[in-house]
Amino acid sequence: MSFVTVSNVWQKYGDRSILERVNVTIEEGEFISIVGASGCGKSTFLRMLLAQERPYKGEISIDGGDTAKEPNRERGVVFQKYSVFPHLSVRENLIAAESFDTAFGRLSGAKRKAAEARADEMLERIGLNHVADQYPASLSGGMQQRLAIGQAMTAKPRILLLDEPFGALDPGTRLQMHDFLLELRDETNMTVFMVTHDLQEGFKLGDRVLVFDKPRWDPHDPGMYGATITYDFDARDGGIPFQLKEDADVSA
Amino acid sequence: MRLINLIPARPAAIFLAALPFIAIFAAYSIGSDIRLEANPQDKLLPAPSTIAETAQRLFTEPDRRSKEIFLWNDTFASLARLFGGVGISALLSLLIGLAIGLLPYARSTMSSFIAVLSMVPPLALLPILFIMFGLGETSKVVLIVIGITPFMTRDLAQRVLEIPQEQIVKAQTLGASSAVIAMRVALPQVLPRLISNVRLSLGSAWLFLIAAEAVASNVGLGYRIFLVRRYLAMDVILTYVIWITILAFIIDWLLKTLSRKAFPWMESGL
Numbered sequence: 001m002s003f004v005t006v007s008n009v010w011q012k013y014g015d016r017s018i019l020e021r022v023n024v025t026i027e028e029g030e031f032i033s034i035v036g037a038s039g040c041g042k043s044t045f046l047r048m049l050l051a052q053e054r055p056y057k058g059e060i061s062i063d064g065g066d067t068a069k070e071p072n073r074e075r076g077v078v079f080q081k082y083s084v085f086p087h088l089s090v091r092e093n094l095i096a097a098e099s100f101d102t103a104f105g106r107l108s109g110a111k112r113k114a115a116e117a118r119a120d121e122m123l124e125r126i127g128l129n130h131v132a133d134q135y136p137a138s139l140s141g142g143m144q145q146r147l148a149i150g151q152a153m154t155a156k157p158r159i160l161l162l163d164e165p166f167g168a169l170d171p172g173t174r175l176q177m178h179d180f181l182l183e184l185r186d187e188t189n190m191t192v193f194m195v196t197h198d199l200q201e202g203f204k205l206g207d208r209v210l211v212f213d214k215p216r217w218d219p220h221d222p223g224m225y226g227a228t229i230t231y232d233f234d235a236r237d238g239g240i241p242f243q244l245k246e247d248a249d250v251s252a
Numbered sequence: 253m254r255l256i257n258l259i260p261a262r263p264a265a266i267f268l269a270a271l272p273f274i275a276i277f278a279a280y281s282i283g284s285d286i287r288l289e290a291n292p293q294d295k296l297l298p299a300p301s302t303i304a305e306t307a308q309r310l311f312t313e314p315d316r317r318s319k320e321i322f323l324w325n326d327t328f329a330s331l332a333r334l335f336g337g338v339g340i341s342a343l344l345s346l347l348i349g350l351a352i353g354l355l356p357y358a359r360s361t362m363s364s365f366i367a368v369l370s371m372v373p374p375l376a377l378l379p380i381l382f383i384m385f386g387l388g389e390t391s392k393v394v395l396i397v398i399g400i401t402p403f404m405t406r407d408l409a410q411r412v413l414e415i416p417q418e419q420i421v422k423a424q425t426l427g428a429s430s431a432v433i434a435m436r437v438a439l440p441q442v443l444p445r446l447i448s449n450v451r452l453s454l455g456s457a458w459l460f461l462i463a464a465e466a467v468a469s470n471v472g473l474g475y476r477i478f479l480v481r482r483y484l485a486m487d488v489i490l491t492y493v494i495w496i497t498i499l500a501f502i503i504d505w506l507l508k509t510l511s512r513k514a515f516p517w518m519e520s521g522l
């Protein structure tokens with residue numbers, strides 16, 4: 001039984017088709033990279049996995065459940081920016097991942113203490129313990145994204161969705177973030193979906209790389225047909241034996 | 253060098269800041285001098301020294317008959333009305349603004365209504381308020397509330413809508429209910445805006461307050477100004493005007509300081 005099942009999903013906005021006939025199954029613990037040209041619907045696909053929007057038709061099921069109607073704790077998310085709460089300190093941002101699930105959004109007493117201890121543990125892991133009491137605005141872009149990932153992980157989601165998480169970072173920081181993410185993955189065996197437009201990044205981090213593109217194209221009406229998954233690469237072990245060895249350098 | 257690149261040094265900047273104040277004081281003194289020279293009984297432009305004496309008398313000497321210092325009574329009465337009206341407006345605009353910003357149903361119901369309501373000229377409603385609520389405190393407070401709430405509500409709703417959708421979605425993935433999102437995500441982020449809204453609205457609030465007091469009242473800063481106008485007591489009027497200006501300035505400064513102290517996260521990125 002596969003963990004995430006996407007069956008025959010269509011999406012359109014008004015008359016404009018975005019996605020059509022998207023079918024894919026994902027095992028627990030897989031890291032899925034999603035790539036494609038701009039406007040090919042990869043972010044739409046991620047938003048549907050997130051349940052921020054619902055498919056026009058078709059089903060998206062996590063662990064056999066129904067298609068979700070709104071975002072919930074099963075799904076963690078990190079956006080390119082604005083993923084953390086600017087009015088909460090770094091530590092408070094991590095505690096929020098536990099306290100927001102309560103009636104008043106606050107924890108007290110022993111629960112609060114326990115959440116603080118776990119937050120400090122996570123701070124250690126994401127290397128932000130030295131800025132625990134600062135506000136996100138004073139952190140660098142890479143630190144903010146590490147915080148956003150840490151925050152999403154603290155809520156212990158079933159799947160983690162990353163929407164171009166490193167798109168706004170400089171190349172050096174980006175490499176550091178790759179190492180950080182790979183490390184975190186080895187520790188947790190989380191199922192991850194990552195949208196990126198950096199192919200190299202997609203192949204380096206992903207177990208599988210899904211390519212979104214339009215298989216049909218109407219030159220008179222570009223909005224007529226939607227995109228779907230046109231390639232499903234196996235990127236494990238540098239893509240070998242599915243790809244030529246020379247091309248495998250990207251994952252080195 | 254271009255004019256836009258000429259920046260005054262520190263002493264010059266201070267002098268330039270003081271210049272308009274000095275200029276207006278000098279102009280007034282000269283004008284007052286000229287008039288008093290021609291007619292020592294002139295009441296229109298009392299000498300600055302006369303105003304200072306009057307001010308001292310108004311602030312310290314009780315009225316002979318009632319044994320009360322009118323200026324302080326007026327101040328407390330007016331401030332109570334002002335704070336009452338502005339406080340109620342702030343609370344209302346916060347609640348309605350959050351509802352409009354977060355809940356699509358509330359937005360559909362309220363947003364065009366508020367937009368139309370903010371076009372009603374509040375002072376035109378003053379007679380209606382006097383008829384409905386009588387000449388007491390209620391009508392004055394209600395005038396302030398009607399005058400500034402629609403504007404504050406629209407602005408706050410806009411600010412709530414400007415909170416990045418990413419944050420709202422993120423909060424949902426952390427399990428937050430609508431109420432938690434309102435209290436823990438939206439409210440803290442619009443509170444600084446509420447304070448700056450209050451600062452902006454205080455000007456109009458004073459306007460509505462003084463207008464209401466001028467029309468019907470028996471105590472209050474606006475009432476006193478319009479009362480002594482009958483005797484052409486310019487020294488009293490000017491003292492009151494300066495006093496109101498100082499009060500408004502202090503309130504504004506307090507709010508600014510509060511906003512800076514209470515929301516350290518606002519400025520850490522600057």
